[in-house]
Amino acid sequence: MFFRVMDKERVPELVSGLSESFELFGPVAKGEKFVLDRIEDPAELRLDFDTTLLPPKKLFFPPEDQMMRFRVADNEVLDDEVFAAPRMIFGLHPCDINALMLMDNVFTGDYEDPYYTARRASTMIVGVSCVPTESCFCNAWGTDEVHWGFDVFLTDIGDRYFVSVHSVKGAELLDQHVVTREITDEDTAAFQERTRAFKSSFTEELDTAQLPLLLDAKFDDKLWDELGERCLSCGACSMVCPTCYCFDVKDRLAADGKTGVRVRTWDSCQFSEFAEVAHGDNFRASRASRVKYRYYHKQWGYLSKFERVLCVGCGRCAKACLAGISPREVVKALEKGGEC
Amino acid sequence: MLMSASAYRELQANPYRPWPARITSIMDLTEHEKLFELRIIDNEVREAFKFDSGQFVELSIFGVGEAPISISSAPSKQGFIELCVRNAGDVTGALHRKQCGDVVGLRGPFGRGFPFSEMKGHDVLLVAGGLGIAPLKSLINHIHDDRHDFGKVTILYGARNPDEVLFRYQFDMWKHRDDFDLKLTVDEADDTWTDGVGRVTGLFEELDIDPSVTYGAICGPPVMYRYVIDEMREKKMDVDKIYVSFERRMKCGIGKCGHCGVGHQYACVDGPVFNYWEAMNLQEAI
Known part of the structure; x- marks a missing residue:
């Protein structure tokens, strides 16, 4: 990795230069909240955002995604091409960049998912440092830092950015579109100082000791029944989660019934029919079992395969939950006992 | 040699x-x-399609969808596969309306099957309930084709009534062979039924097995596992020599869509066959 320093006031010229070669996405204001959207005008970009309503997964694994077109008569695939335009997301926080890397583990591997990987390969990422909000608990999982998974990362050190350059393409684009300078000892000291201040500004240190084992040991804990009573099975937690990847597959026929498209849509393990099989057996018929499974999979199932928990502490699910269920509270209840 | 993910790719x-x-x-x-x-249809793919008993395919009918179906034919028979399918949902219903010569779609073979080569040289006790005979049929026929490599072969199969007994044409023949100990039972008999009556667990009493050399395999409705495993444990069979095959909603078949989660594993890639030691350590499994 090498580093440069860029004055903050140069961001608009960089963004407008980049928008000539990429479909550019970034955080923009929507009412009092922020969303990840197309940047048409550099002035719309809001690098001071807290969290976007939906995470970046929507750009790689859209809520509804066409997998293939088919013809019914001979059961033939007409096309399954993935169209992936060159894109750039300008302004992702470390949690969301870490989340994409956790998603990568699922969509690559033995059977590579062509839709996700094509979009991933065609999308450059510029990260930006953040300030922890009340609902952030990325510090619990170490996802408050990110060391790769981006082309360029901008860390706010006052009137300038400490720029970490990870990819050749990122270095070239910086060269092409903006004036940067070499780092000085003073810049590095400011970078370290900023990191220390950032680390100490979290509202709490979550105790996550032996969490996977606790999930097994407390599998029948009454905590889950209490949460099941409150949960509405609406699935909002999964939709806003940057690491929830479950999907459903549906065939949609054209009006003439001769051709159609096979699509996949976001799904949630909180929906009642999620684990139901054809003969009617439902392996998670109760709400309590479904709430529990979400935690069990994120903190243990995924970890058993990839050695990381499937949560980045962004706090979106806690904000989206109409029943006020928060992973931070669930973890505390598991660790210390009692209600949450 | 099994069709690997890289061969598939x-x-x-x-x-x-x-x-x-x-x-x-x-x-x-x-x-x-x-x-x-x-x-x-594709020659190259058909020849590369090597599977283990216990593996499954995703059956695809465009306009309707996909369903996971375990393979019923034996790996020792190549060039085709057999699927024993109950008309129980949209996809299986659409398959039942198809005619000979029609084209459907297949993805697979997926998942982990029974450890055939590990079972070789041992006695086997295979227990099926209802449609659970579908994946076990593959294993039974595979053992049949390599019969000399196995010791005592015992098959217990229970169905609700005589009309629901699957593969009866084959089992009726096998009852007369002395190299297979085949016991059938139904919950409710009729006048034509000459085999056992009662639960499949009732067949264990008269069984004489040597637990030190016996592998077990079980497939049936979810409620059946606990009782059959209890009987096998009663016979002192080892927990890691008892294999179970789980039915879950394996939608993608390749460990992505999340529907077939069982405890911390996915049935589609980590199973659907697990040994009982693994299954004991899987929440929500049995």
């Missing part, structure tokens, strides 16, 4: 894209179940 870069396969035979088994013989 060489033949098909998109693991969601089904291979066209022709229905070459349809046999009515019961009122609700038919046996379909399918042949993948």
